[in-house]
Amino acid sequence: MNWAAICKDPTLENLPYKIETNRKGQIVMSPASNEHGIYQSLISSMLFNLKTGGIVISECSILTGDGVKVADVAWLSEQFFKKHRKKTPYQVAPELCVEIISPSNTVNEMLEKTDLYLAKGAKEVWILNAKGEIHFFDNSGKIKKSALFPNFPKKISY
Template sequence: MMDWAEICANPILRELPFKIQTDKWGHIIMSPATNEHGMYQAKITALLSRLIDNGIVITECSVQTREGVKVTDVAWASSSFIANHRGENPFQQAPQLCVEILSPSNTMMEMNEKKELYFAGGAREVWVCDKNGNITFHQNTGEIEHSELAGYFPNPVLI
């Protein structure tokens, strides 16, 4: 079993066209991503970069959870979060905003589990983008109508 640093450094794993995460036992989980998934990821990243100041947008952001390392498709972290956690790989705490884009291989049960893990790690909001660009916004108390971190975020996201 490899730890996260070894997984990231492995030249074979680095070149795979899959998103890599781990489960709570340290087993590697790979999920193939479609080009459409990448388009939504790029669009959400660009929009967040314009809409939220005083922080940074991160793609493929690794977060250590009680169920292994999970990798958000997009995340936003405040400047103070980055000051406190810069250099961690994976982050030992979830950034304030974690965004998951559904892939054909994802289930809602899996997304609900990831939401819970990100909230347990300190996330303030978790968004889920479906295959049509529709986003559901969530706080740890449940679904909300729009983001409080990026209130003017367009929904749906058009690509």
């Protein structure tokens, strides 16, 4: 099943799961908790307030070397958005992809997603762990802070 068909399938609407695909096009689902949603909202609003220009979106679908993955939050520059607009999934990753670890995720899964997003053109990938700590990555590996959003905190709490 391709991504467009998945998005149009009425039986897959309003699920309490995040849907992605693997490289074979098979649907992979992972449950999201309310805490996950809270962090997603907090990160989105903080990014919106820190950056002039660009677009912050949640649930950003990206075609990777291992199927369609969905970044929990993404920031797209105006240039990226003008070029790619409303394509679904994006064939390249936006500049920033953020993943929030859910109880069903492993650190290795998140590191694999980091590599997939960077390979598709992301400038940075952030991983937020269960303690609210953010780990920043770029093509060189783990970095101390974001170059795109240098004032973004290393920990979020609510």
